[in-house]
Amino acid sequence: MKDFDFDVLLSRVLKPARYTNGEWNAVHKDRAAARVRVALVYPDVYEVGMSHLGLQILYHVLNSHPDFLAERAFSPWPDMEAELRSRGLPLTSLESRTPLREFDVVGITLPYELTYSNVLNVLDIAGIPIRAAERGENDPLVIGGGPGAVNPEPMAEFFDGILVGEGEEAIVEIAEAATAPRRAEKLERLAEIAGVYVPSRYEAVHEGAGPRGAVLPRNGAPERIERRVVEDLDAAPFPTRQLVPFLETVHSRVTLEIMRGCARGCHFCQAGATCRPVRTRSLETLLRQAEEAVAATGHDEISLLAFTSVDHRDIRELAAKLVERFGSRGIGISLPSLRADAFSVELANTIQRVRKTGLTFAPEAATDRLRRVLGKQLAEHDLFAAAEAAFASGWNRLKLYFMIGLPTETDEDVAAIGDLMQRLARFGRGVMEGKQGRLRIGISVSAFVPKPHTPFQWVGQDRREELARKQAILQQTLRGHHLKLSWTDAGTSALEAAISRGDRRVGRAIEAAWRAGARFDSWGEHFDFARWERAFSEAGLRMEDYANAALGYDDRLAWDHVSCGVRKEALRAKVEAALTEGET
Amino acid sequence: MAQFVCRYRKGPEVRWISHLDLKRTIERAMRRAELPLELTQGHNPHPKMSFGPPLPMGATGEAELLAFHLAQAADPAQVKERLDNQLPPGLEIGEVWLAPPQKKKETFGEVDLAEYLITVTGQVSAEQVRSRVKELLEAGELMVHRGGERPEREVDLRPLIQSLDVVQAGDDEVVLRARLKTGSHGGARPQEVVQFLGLERDDCLIGYHRTGVYASAEATAPKSRGVWRRWSRSRGGPGRGGT
Numbered sequence: 001m002k003d004f005d006f007d008v009l010l011s012r013v014l015k016p017a018r019y020t021n022g023e024w025n026a027v028h029k030d031r032a033a034a035r036v037r038v039a040l041v042y043p044d045v046y047e048v049g050m051s052h053l054g055l056q057i058l059y060h061v062l063n064s065h066p067d068f069l070a071e072r073a074f075s076p077w078p079d080m081e082a083e084l085r086s087r088g089l090p091l092t093s094l095e096s097r098t099p100l101r102e103f104d105v106v107g108i109t110l111p112y113e114l115t116y117s118n119v120l121n122v123l124d125i126a127g128i129p130i131r132a133a134e135r136g137e138n139d140p141l142v143i144g145g146g147p148g149a150v151n152p153e154p155m156a157e158f159f160d161g162i163l164v165g166e167g168e169e170a171i172v173e174i175a176e177a178a179t180a181p182r183r184a185e186k187l188e189r190l191a192e193i194a195g196v197y198v199p200s201r202y203e204a205v206h207e208g209a210g211p212r213g214a215v216l217p218r219n220g221a222p223e224r225i226e227r228r229v230v231e232d233l234d235a236a237p238f239p240t241r242q243l244v245p246f247l248e249t250v251h252s253r254v255t256l257e258i259m260r261g262c263a264r265g266c267h268f269c270q271a272g273a274t275c276r277p278v279r280t281r282s283l284e285t286l287l288r289q290a291e292e293a294v295a296a297t298g299h300d301e302i303s304l305l306a307f308t309s310v311d312h313r314d315i316r317e318l319a320a321k322l323v324e325r326f327g328s329r330g331i332g333i334s335l336p337s338l339r340a341d342a343f344s345v346e347l348a349n350t351i352q353r354v355r356k357t358g359l360t361f362a363p364e365a366a367t368d369r370l371r372r373v374l375g376k377q378l379a380e381h382d383l384f385a386a387a388e389a390a391f392a393s394g395w396n397r398l399k400l401y402f403m404i405g406l407p408t409e410t411d412e413d414v415a416a417i418g419d420l421m422q423r424l425a426r427f428g429r430g431v432m433e434g435k436q437g438r439l440r441i442g443i444s445v446s447a448f449v450p451k452p453h454t455p456f457q458w459v460g461q462d463r464r465e466e467l468a469r470k471q472a473i474l475q476q477t478l479r480g481h482h483l484k485l486s487w488t489d490a491g492t493s494a495l496e497a498a499i500s501r502g503d504r505r506v507g508r509a510i511e512a513a514w515r516a517g518a519r520f521d522s523w524g525e526h527f528d529f530a531r532w533e534r535a536f537s538e539a540g541l542r543m544e545d546y547a548n549a550a551l552g553y554d555d556r557l558a559w560d561h562v563s564c565g566v567r568k569e570a571l572r573a574k575v576e577a578a579l580t581e582g583e584t
Numbered sequence: 585m586a587q588f589v590c591r592y593r594k595g596p597e598v599r600w601i602s603h604l605d606l607k608r609t610i611e612r613a614m615r616r617a618e619l620p621l622e623l624t625q626g627h628n629p630h631p632k633m634s635f636g637p638p639l640p641m642g643a644t645g646e647a648e649l650l651a652f653h654l655a656q657a658a659d660p661a662q663v664k665e666r667l668d669n670q671l672p673p674g675l676e677i678g679e680v681w682l683a684p685p686q687k688k689k690e691t692f693g694e695v696d697l698a699e700y701l702i703t704v705t706g707q708v709s710a711e712q713v714r715s716r717v718k719e720l721l722e723a724g725e726l727m728v729h730r731g732g733e734r735p736e737r738e739v740d741l742r743p744l745i746q747s748l749d750v751v752q753a754g755d756d757e758v759v760l761r762a763r764l765k766t767g768s769h770g771g772a773r774p775q776e777v778v779q780f781l782g783l784e785r786d787d788c789l790i791g792y793h794r795t796g797v798y799a800s801a802e803a804t805a806p807k808s809r810g811v812w813r814r815w816s817r818s819r820g821g822p823g824r825g826g827t
Binding site for chain 1 (some may be wrong): 597609612618674675705
């Protein structure tokens with residue numbers, strides 16, 4: 001594309017800096033010298049994708065390798081998509097503005113079900129056939145990976161390979177596989193990589209409606225795909241020269257991954273259930289990485305990333321040392337994941353002496369009984385102790401996350417959210433004597449989504465009408481000063497559940513929805529539930545068979561060929577124990 | 585404690601960066617350069633910095649203005665070098681000089697004039713553009729509606745346009761020079777001038793380049809009437825002289 005044409009495009013779209021590149025720490029390698037060229041794609045808008053650590057890790061690993069090159073691409077916002085399509089221009093990488101179809105590998109993150117329509121859209125704007133079976137010798141290998149890969153079936157027909165699990169090591173093996181001369185050999189080599197699922201080598205067998213069935217290997221492919229795990233996190237490559245976007249992104253800060261995995265095992269949580277074992281980075285490594293990353297980026301905030309950062313064995317010392325070294329330079333430390341207890345608040349006090357933003361807790365349910373069903377290790381007095389410590393030390397904004405539609409949930413459990421929050425607000429007013437006016441409690445309520453590989457994978461989601469009824473209960477009971485209620489759209493949660501527990505047939509519905517115009521489904525203004533309902537019925541499917549149906553413990557499930565390290569019997573034992581617990 | 589004023593270039597590589605994003609970009613570059621930035625007091629400390637009038641999105645600038653405080657005195661030449669090493673391609677420091685110690689916080693309040701080169705690429709006739717310019721300059725008033733501002737209002741652009749000339753005319757390129765009022769007391773945007781000239785067309789690409797910003801009070805002072813000066817010169821800094 002000539003500069004003139006590119007400038008015309010930029011002059012017509014919102015936030016043109018999404019497409020211009022040149023950010024600090026962007027890597028521009030010699031394309032001709034690279035043996036394998038990889039385009040790393042995040043299927044959402046630039047500001048979201050640039051906040052994703054996984055993309056930065058893979059970018060760093062590939063570009064550190066002498067033979068490989070990686071460039072980035074993101075979903076163009078609809079205004080840019082319209083400009084590209086009306087001119088017949090293909091989607092290009094940011095760094096060298098090369099069309100994606102001229103890369104050897106196009107790697108696309110599967111962060112979350114509602115980005116799947118964007119995945120098809122990116123391929124299509126790039127001029128790459130969306131179905132793997134229609135790709136030829138001149139098309140790139142299209143590889144998926146990320147959290148969504150633990151149930152690869154809904155996207156199976158669109159990918160040449162899907163990596164289940166962690167990518168630091170596998171990405172190098174995948175790039176090597178792409179050096180094979182012909183497509184058939186590339187696929188063969190891909191299939192030999194631990195953790196890589198090559199869908200064309202498997203046949204999906206369906207047993208009635210919904211995700212019951214099996215995915216069976218053809219001529220010698222392995223029966224099960226074992227989730228890829230990096231054994232030594234401390235030694236694993238980590239980018240300290242993190243990209244520094246010009247645009248304000250979702251998270252404009254240094255990210256330090258202090259820990260991977262979660263020891264808590266809440267029964268609904270897919271991230272916790274699939275990302276095992278728990279591994280931590282050492283204090284020395286983290287302090288070194290913090291120094292390097294601050295020097296290389298100039299950010300004024302360091303975020304300590306983990307599912308529950310307070311569970312890191314050296315968290316107290318790490319926090320103290322970081323504050324000691326960076327506080328005087330005006331660089332703040334933040335913890336994205338706190339437990340609701342006094343220790344967490346004490347820790348937050350240590351690190352947030354510089355900046356006092358709000359504190360966030362996730363009790364998930366409002367009664368001790370329901371929390372026990374969830375496997376959530378939190379008692380009500382812990383929550384109050386945390387709140388007391390927070391209010392007493394000057395925090396005046398709290399945010400709390402809850403879910404509705406949980407297994408064994410009654411209307412009383414839902415109403416208890418309102419009651420608990422009112423008690424918390426009264427308690428806060430008492431503690432914050434003289435400053436009560438500043439108290440703000442935000443309550444964010446989402447709907448439970450059953451996810452593969454979790455103990456709750458067999459449980460059906462509440463129907464949308466039922467969720468709407470429970471939301472109405474919330475609205476009636478959750479009233480009062482200082483309280484602000486928000487919830488996620490029930491239609492969005494229904495689609496998330498239907499794709500999350502989807503089988504290979506659901507891919508047809510995703511394609512139909514995309515053809516009917518679905519884009520950016522995680523952005524409320526672009527989401528159209530009726531369009532998705534039509535798409536499912538066009539594919540001969542019903543969303544409720546995937547989202548709402550309870551599955552049998554003895555059913556074969558569409559994702560059973562993927563193993564995340566926990567046996568199905570163990571998941572079953574947990575859910576049975578949880579449901580029994582719910583009766584007491 | 586020392587205040588520095590600097591002039592920087594915003595090149596084509598970064599012309600799509602908004603003013604707010606540019607601020608953050610320079611802040612981060614300063615931290616990477618390990619300059620001892622002086623921070624504001626309070627809950628959310630941030631470096632003490634101020635900028636001259638913002639460039640419109642998509643425009644490049646030759647001599648933009650920035651002032652910042654460092655906690656310690658430093659050699660301006662070294663400050664420039666350290667900062668230049670940490671700026672992304674397209675951003676470049678022209679000069680850095682020390683503000684007079686009595687100056688509390690430089691806010692560039694006196695800056696009220698800006699000169700732009702407007703390049704129109706596409707099928708345009710220079711003759712047509714010239715006659716439109718003539719019409720525009722002869723008009724008694726040029727009312728423009730500003731919907732983006734609150735309250736919405738009508739503004740007369742004519743007194744805000746100090747001069748407008750065609751300085752270069754080729755086959756598919758016409759370059760205009762516009763000297764426009766700017767700053768907090770009201771200003772004209774170069775895009776508004778282009779709109780009045782009828783050049784906002786699908787087949788035209790418009791490039792905006794700001795050559796400098798000025799303080800007219802000083803430029804029109806008795807001794808230097810009619811002389812356009814670089815801002816730095818009028819502040820007693822190492823200026824490059826008038827245009």
